[in-house]
Amino acid sequence: MKTVDIKEKIFKNLDQLSRELDYNLDHFVIFSSLSSGFGAEGQLNYTYGNSICERICEQRQRDGLSGLAIQFGPIGDVGAMTELTQMFDIITTQKQRIHSCCEILDKLLAVKYPVVAVNVKSVENSLLRLDSGAxxxxxxxxxxxxxxxxxxxxxxxxxxxxxxxxxxxxxxxxxxxxxxxxxxxxxxxxxxxxxxxxxxxxxxxxxxxxxxxxxxxxxxxxxxxxKYIFVIPVETHVRLNGVSNGKPLYLMPTLEMGFALYDNLVQNINRPVVGLNWTSDVNRLSTLKEVMKYFTDLMARLEPNGGYDVLGSTDGAIICGQLLRKGLAEKAVMIDVL
Incomplete structure (x- = not known):
């Protein structure tokens, strides 16, 4: 949270100190980012820090003071985007030159909105143009x-x-x-x-x-x-198909507490498929270690002789790995959905 901390402290202090002056500032301007308005995956701290600064400008205007936050896009002459050129060949947001930033700043100082955005668009590079003739x-x-x-x-x-x-x-x-x-x-x-x-x-x-x-x-x-109804089941497990012969496949609990996502898969598997439920007993457990022990003990009761396969995603994949390491399961399919 260092990025958030730096931005927040600097502009909160400037806001507070400027309020103690004997005169009102003509302009109180903060350079924010387009990522604050549109979002940017992997840059949560950065966008949150900019968002805090924008809220400062909004509060200043409510208090009758000057306050303007400008959401700029990538800057072409300085900063992290200076050397990146290939990336901007295929996106609609283009880098803005410093002289352009200064020109637009002079105009934006006259607006009455606390938060504004500046975006240099490139029509020629607009992505797909997916109309009939594109x-x-x-x-x-x-x-x-x-x-x-x-x-x-x-x-x-x-x-x-x-x-x-x-x-x-x-x-x-x-x-x-x-x-x-x-x-x-x-x-x-x-x-x-x-x-x-x-x-x-x-x-x-x-x-x-x-x-x-x-x-x-x-x-x-x-x-x-x-349309799925989320209900914590009472039974520890449920049969998902009508096959009774062959090596069983056990599905670990899903985040949806049901197995609807596996319906098509299950109907095409020619061996018993059983889903392990996330019951109220499991819901009372507080650590992953306790959950893993619960399902390990459950499988020892259901299949004391082993000879089964397991499938799971996210936390269920971790349980699969545990059963495999202990030699209880013969094969494990572990799905990482992230």
Whole structure:
């Protein structure tokens, strides 16, 4: 929280000291950031610090004093963005030169709003232009994206995701906004990072329908989850299919306290599938170590001879690892959804 602390202390002190003067300041100006208004993944402390400064300006105006916070975008001549050029080839927010900042500052000093934003847009580089006549524009963008990520799409496995490659949050945000327009729905940033290289390759070749099907499927899943009733079960476990023969597969508890997300998978597995429930007894446990012991003991009772496989995500994946290390489970599938 060092970034927050520095900004907060400096501008709170300046605010307090200026209020003790024998005269009112003509202008009290704070340089904030566009990330405070639009958000920037991985920069929570930075955006929160800027947000605090903006609240100071709002309070000053309520008190009849001068106060102006300007949300600037990336600056081209100084600072962290000076050397970054390739990134700005494919995004709509462009770097602003210092002389331009000074010119706009002179104009903004006359406005009465406590918080304003300055954004230099580049129409030519606007991301995908996904109207009916913009096929070449989308191909051009994807080509630039490959270059920025430093990968050869033809030599990269189709199932590798943008998140695994390490896409910059500013790229992901631009892609999120443009695809949201295309699909006419809100798209979460984490879904963008889960998009695969193969999916983007199809999109690059003109497969708009593929993208729409992908996000419509996500939307359907969200609607299904919104109808899900969260109830803490009483039973320690529940059978998820009607198969009785074969090596059993045990699913660890999910964050949704149910197994609806696994429905399609379960129906296509030709062996017993059993879900371990998050019961009220587990809910009373306070540490992950206690939870791991609970499920280890439960599996020892359900399958005293071992001979089963396990599957889990997030904390459930940790439990899977514990069962595997103890030699209780034969195989474990551990899913990291982050």
């Amino acid at each position: 096929k070449e524009g989308s191909k051009s963008f994807i080509n630039k994206l490959w270059g920025s990520l430093g990968i050869d799409p033809s030599a990269t496995p189709a199932d590798i995701t943008l998140g695994e490659i390490g896409i910059e949050s500013i790229f992901a945000s631009e892609l999120q906004q443009e695809l949201a327009k295309l699909c006419n729905q809100t798209i979460q940033l984490k879904i963008i990072k889960h998009m695969s290289v193969g999916l983007l390759r199809e999109f690059e070749s003109g497969g708009d329908d593929t993208i729409k099907i992908y996000f419509n499927g996500m939307k359907s899943a969200q609607i299904s989850l919104s």
